[in-house]
Amino acid sequence: MNEMSAVTLARPGLTGFEALRDDFPILSQTVHGKPLVFLDSAASAMKPAQVIDAMSDTMRTQYANVHRGLHWMSERTTDAYEGVRDKVARLLNAPSRDEIIFTQNSTGAINLLAHSFGATLARGQAVVISEMEHHSNIVPWQMLRDRAGIELRVARVTDAGELDLDHLAELLADGRAGLVAVTHMSNVLGTVTPAAGIARLAHAHGAKLMLDGSQAVVHRAVDVQALDADFYVFTGHKLYGPSGIGVLWGRTSLLETMPPFLGGGDMISTVSFEESRWAELPHRFEAGTPAIIEAIGLGAAIDYVQAIGFDALQAHEADLTAHALARLQAIEGLQVLGHAADRGGVISFTLENAHAHDIATLLDRNGIAVRAGNHCAEPLMRRLGVNSTARASFGLYTTKREIDLLAETLEQVRVFFA
Amino acid sequence: MQGPQATTADPMSDLYQQLIVERARAPHRAGVLEPADGGAEGDNPFCGDRVQVTVRLGADGGVAESRHRTRGCAICTASADLMAESVEGLQRPAIASLYERFGAMLQSGESGTTDSLGLLAAFRSLHEYRSRIRCATLPWTALLDAMSEAAGPGSGRKDT
Numbered sequence: 001m002n003e004m005s006a007v008t009l010a011r012p013g014l015t016g017f018e019a020l021r022d023d024f025p026i027l028s029q030t031v032h033g034k035p036l037v038f039l040d041s042a043a044s045a046m047k048p049a050q051v052i053d054a055m056s057d058t059m060r061t062q063y064a065n066v067h068r069g070l071h072w073m074s075e076r077t078t079d080a081y082e083g084v085r086d087k088v089a090r091l092l093n094a095p096s097r098d099e100i101i102f103t104q105n106s107t108g109a110i111n112l113l114a115h116s117f118g119a120t121l122a123r124g125q126a127v128v129i130s131e132m133e134h135h136s137n138i139v140p141w142q143m144l145r146d147r148a149g150i151e152l153r154v155a156r157v158t159d160a161g162e163l164d165l166d167h168l169a170e171l172l173a174d175g176r177a178g179l180v181a182v183t184h185m186s187n188v189l190g191t192v193t194p195a196a197g198i199a200r201l202a203h204a205h206g207a208k209l210m211l212d213g214s215q216a217v218v219h220r221a222v223d224v225q226a227l228d229a230d231f232y233v234f235t236g237h238k239l240y241g242p243s244g245i246g247v248l249w250g251r252t253s254l255l256e257t258m259p260p261f262l263g264g265g266d267m268i269s270t271v272s273f274e275e276s277r278w279a280e281l282p283h284r285f286e287a288g289t290p291a292i293i294e295a296i297g298l299g300a301a302i303d304y305v306q307a308i309g310f311d312a313l314q315a316h317e318a319d320l321t322a323h324a325l326a327r328l329q330a331i332e333g334l335q336v337l338g339h340a341a342d343r344g345g346v347i348s349f350t351l352e353n354a355h356a357h358d359i360a361t362l363l364d365r366n367g368i369a370v371r372a373g374n375h376c377a378e379p380l381m382r383r384l385g386v387n388s389t390a391r392a393s394f395g396l397y398t399t400k401r402e403i404d405l406l407a408e409t410l411e412q413v414r415v416f417f418a
Numbered sequence: 419m420q421g422p423q424a425t426t427a428d429p430m431s432d433l434y435q436q437l438i439v440e441r442a443r444a445p446h447r448a449g450v451l452e453p454a455d456g457g458a459e460g461d462n463p464f465c466g467d468r469v470q471v472t473v474r475l476g477a478d479g480g481v482a483e484s485r486h487r488t489r490g491c492a493i494c495t496a497s498a499d500l501m502a503e504s505v506e507g508l509q510r511p512a513i514a515s516l517y518e519r520f521g522a523m524l525q526s527g528e529s530g531t532t533d534s535l536g537l538l539a540a541f542r543s544l545h546e547y548r549s550r551i552r553c554a555t556l557p558w559t560a561l562l563d564a565m566s567e568a569a570g571p572g573s574g575r576k577d578t
Contacts, residue, residue: 353443355491357465358434361547365428373465387466387489416434417443417492 017316020308021397023048034367037402042187042215042346042393043371044237047301051241054300055293066292067266067283081292084299085282091302092232093223094249101248101255101285102295106214107136109233109248110181112285113210114140116258117179117231117250123149125178128171128207130193131157131383132186135376137212141181153177157383161189161338165197172205180209184216184232188375188391189338190321190346192216199228208254214238218395219317219344221310224249236294240395241301245294248285255281262287305396313396317345320394320403327407328392331414337384345394348375351410354417356388362413363390368406432543433550434492437500442492447502449485456568460560462552467494471502471560475568480509484561491553493544498557500537510565517558524551 021027024046029036038046058080064073066081089097103109121127127141127150145152153171156164163182171177180202185192195211202209210231213222217234224232231250237243250258260267260278264287269277278284305313324347328334333352351359360372371391374381381387392406451457454472461468467490476482484505486498505513520538522528527545541554 355494357467357491357550357553358493361433361550374463378463378466381466387468417439 017396018399020048021399023050023304024397025049025052027397031367031369032365037366037368037405039392039394039398039402039406040369040371041218041395041398042238042391044243045218045240045395046397047240047242047297048304050304051297051300055242055297058293058296063293065289077292080299081290081295084295084302087299087302088247088249091217091222091306092247092249093225095225096252098281099249099252099255101250101282102290103233103246103248104244104291105237105246106134106212106233106235107140107246109235109246110137110210110212111140112248112261113181113231113233113250114144115261116285117208117254118144118148118150119259120257121148121150121178124151124176126151126153126171126176128153128155128168128177128180128182130155130163130168130182132161132163132189132191132377132380133181133183134187134212134214135378137181137183138379150178151176154379155182157380160340161186161191161384162340163191163193163198165194165201168198169201169205172201172207175206177202177205177207180207182209182211184211184213184222185219185344185346186338186380187215187346188348188377188380188389189340190215190343190348190393191338191340192220192342192344194342195227195229199230203228215344215346218305220314230254236298236301239298239301240304242294242297245291245298252281255285258285260284260287264288266290308396316396317394320398320400321345321347323400324392324394324403324406327403328410331407331410333414333418334410337386337389345398346391347393348389348391350386350389351414351417354413356390358417359390359410359413362416363406363409366405366409368402368409370406433547435540437537437540438492438496441496441499445486445488445495445499447485447499448487450487451483451485454564454568456564456566458560458563458567460556460563462490462494462556464552465491467491467553467556469494469498469557469560471498471557471564473561473564473568476507478509479569480507481505481513481565482507484564486557486560488557490556491550493541493550493553494556497541497554500540501557501561504536504538505561510569513561513565517562520558521555524554 026046064077066078085097085100088100144150155168158164199209208230211229213234218239233248236245267287269279335350337348356372373388451472451474455475457472459470470487472485474483484502486502488495488498524544
């Protein structure tokens, strides 16, 4: 397979990020007769042609099962699949490629951790999460609590939508917490949490730290060593890659103490009916034929964003977010939820007299896709005193013109329901 | 290359008809009956919407009065309100039949089936907004539960 050109050259007349829109074929679609304005990237991002082609080329030209065949196709596909592990290791600045474990998504990674790291915790120990977690970082820990007698503690969120570090310190004070598992960036409020500070706090009280990077990894350069995290999870489909592939990174010293999660092929070294021996890392945690094509798609997505560079991505997003906050907050009766000092391009809001679902329907008929509802974060909704919100979230292909269109259409919605 | 095309209907004129917007803004049948013969709640976990329906039955077993307390979108609130008005004087089989015809209209959008639906025909274009159909049916599931409670063993007027 050919090395892909990571980023398309600019079309004449278009510069910078605007030109990158050409890489995303779906953006030329129309919805209800209007050009698609896709402001739901935090739910799942659109895919560049580089990702689509990488996956399609795999199936067309170079595909077989991995880690098994002695034939050419299998060896080449194994190389491509394992090459993605190296790319992920570089993306996260992980010390070793063997610490990168492929999962189905972030939910799969957290369930793996809750099962396998959870098994190393003793009854009476605690896991600390926060009020602004996605359901996927709540429910697996509740299941662990109920199955293993682990206490689940919940750190508060301030009115600004930031993690209450004083409360977190209180929850850690008795030294019984074995793990702090919190988001690196809220999928509702856009809040970026002070991960390095949380790591210091957790470690000072004898707890490990897992960061849910599902949103953060899209918007920031992530360095797990600089953050001093112990585990980091993210999913491919929000990073312009395909669905069905996610990542768990963990320190070797911790992964080695953890029992496997799923049993099956690929995760063993020897099997007899009396006993089986586990494979070395990372394969111990990857039972069965993995998501080969999706992993290769993820590799192409990582190439794509790294060719743009996270400095440029972050600056672009900060520019869009500032513009959006200014435009949205100028709308009478519109309330943006949370105002964290450090935030990314995810903005939840309510509009007086207009329910989030009515807003979403009216925007949709103008071609504008936003999320509406509880965003898989019911406890946070309760904490903020709202039942549902509308949420606009940005991708690298989002333009200020699209945000202006959102603001203008919201103004029409406001007048309609006033 | 173009994918499948959605319709170009304008929701401000077809979905959010004046009647729906008015009833969402100022419902005619909002509230909670105390005492009531039956009451039930409907929840939509997807959006957090909640409808509480209370009914008081007449001597013939039909709905004498019905009230709703709705925390929801315009479609849900207007549907609850027009439902409460539409079922007054009806007995359970007639209500079930009305709901069945209402549901069929929401699926098909066919006006031929809406003749007997009265005010409820205002929701005809909802079939073009598939993800919103649940908003209109949620009050009805609560109403049928409330009717079951009113008819069930140990039923009788109670203070809710």
